[in-house]
Amino acid sequence: MPIEIGVILPTSTPDPARPILGDVRESARFAEEAGLDSVWSTDHLAASGPMLDSTVVLATAAAVTTRVTVGFNVMLLSLRPVAWAAKQVGSLQYVSGGRVVLGVGTGNPAHGDVAWRAAGLPYAERGRRTDAALALLPDLVTGKPTVLNDGTELAIAPGAAMPPVVVAGDARPALRRAARYGDGWATIASPPEKVAEGLAEIGRLAAEHGRPPVRATVVAPGLDADPRRAAERLAGYEAAGVERVILGVSGPDWRRDYEFAAELRAAYR
Structure with a gap:
């Protein structure tokens, strides 16, 4: 299947000196009208720069669109009690009409541990807490009686x-997590050959759990500024097993980035 093309909503600021906090409603509508496939929100309690709450962002995006996927890129399950996370995810799935993709990660170390300390949770156990949450989340979201770890x-x-x-995630624990719990795997800026290697390893690990292989999502792939040449690069990603790319926002002018994404999609399709 052709690669889907999504964009990150302008609701987080990697560089605090260059704020990228735009209108969620306008940007989500613009993305859908431009023909893009998905919109995504970053997630954190206290990052190194300003960042809006992901569930609020995605609920807002869902309310003003009808077609696009709304996705977490990525939800930090280890910062939340799993029951609350399930309530957020299930409610968003309900109000969006089933358009959610749940990206899950353990957090970029560049943001430090302050969010976990503020939440009264152990930063060192974020991987274990993420695995435990993923094991319980399907039953909780779907409304089945579930026994929590306590x-x-x-x-x-x-x-x-x-x-x-x-x-x-690209580290070994993340690959194991994707193999055991994931319907897909996400990696940042990896070239096609690295994506293929990661998917092969995940496929081998998934087979040990009796699970099928997965496909990849590449966030912020290295693409040429010319949409036609960038589309040629996407062909290599497709051959490597990529199902989706998510393009970031380079500055306050998110419309320019979304227009490029739409031109890329048209050239690729």
């Missing part, structure tokens, strides 16, 4: 369809 039993209502899970 013995508490609950069923969240209303239930919703569990969205596809895309596990992010």
